[in-house]
Amino acid sequence: MNNNLLPIAKEGFSRIGFAILAYAIFALLDFDLLEFFSFLLILFFVFVYRNPERMVPSLEKMSVLSPVDGVLLSIEELENDEYLYKLEINSSYLNVSLLRAPFNGVLEHVDIKHGARLSQDTALSREINERVELVLEDQSKNKIKISHMLKQSFDEIKLNVISKQNLIQGSRYGLMVNGITTIYLPQNFRLNVSVGQELGASQTLIGYFS
Structure with missing residues (x-):
């Protein structure tokens, strides 16, 4: 059981990485529209794979x-x-x-x-x-x-x-x-x-x- 404490779940690293790579490539090629959509995709993946730390409330054993x-x-x-x-x-x-x-x-x-x-x-x-x-x-x-x-x-x-x-x-x-x-x-x-x-x-x- 892997309790990743990073703000982003590890399952999303590859997708966020590809989106960042696409953003960098489109920025270098000056493809403004694709660069914008790549940036939105980065934000979307970061949101979907967010990994908030949560404290379990103090409750009864059962x-x-x-x-x-x-x-x-x-x-x-x-x-x-x-x-x-x-x-x-x-x-x-x-x-x-x-x-x-x-x-x-x-x-x-x-x-x-x-x-x-x-x-x-x-x-x-x-x-x-x-x-x-x-x-x-x-x-x-x-x-x-x-x-x-x-x-x-x-x-x-x-x-x-x-x-x-x-x-x-x-x-x-x-x-x-x-x-x-x-x-x-x-x-x-x-x-x-x-x-x-x-x-x-x-x-x-x-x-x-x-």
Whole structure:
């Protein structure tokens, strides 16, 4: 798990570097319009890959924080022996792209499925878009499942963790630019969020295991 403390996430270094190179070349060739667009591209990549340092709030031991920045689109109650709640969070280009661990626990399972990057309004997006699925478990055997799915994005989902790795609440475990996050919560969970709420990764309390 790489907790890069630079103001820009390392995943964005190559794109920012290419944009700076293009800006320099167009400036030397006196291509004013392309130089201007290259400058805007530098600013865009710096914004998208910004990497703010965040302090995890002091909460009870059984707390679960949001793993992403975004807006809570829906809360659905499931008829499932393992999971009771299904939450969907929409993250846009305006949100910080970093993914953060919702609680202290072990990454029991990780599955990466490469695919398309269709708009979420496209019927097939739920079936063929690129996604990753993670299952995390704490010391008390409380378990949640998280699915990150790309929408229309120029970058793939990136993870810097592996199966059976210990995660610390609030630590960075990957990056997703413009996507949908689905969280499955167990029967013994108490929710602390509402639909339409703006969530902050490692800042907003989703709820507690009881």
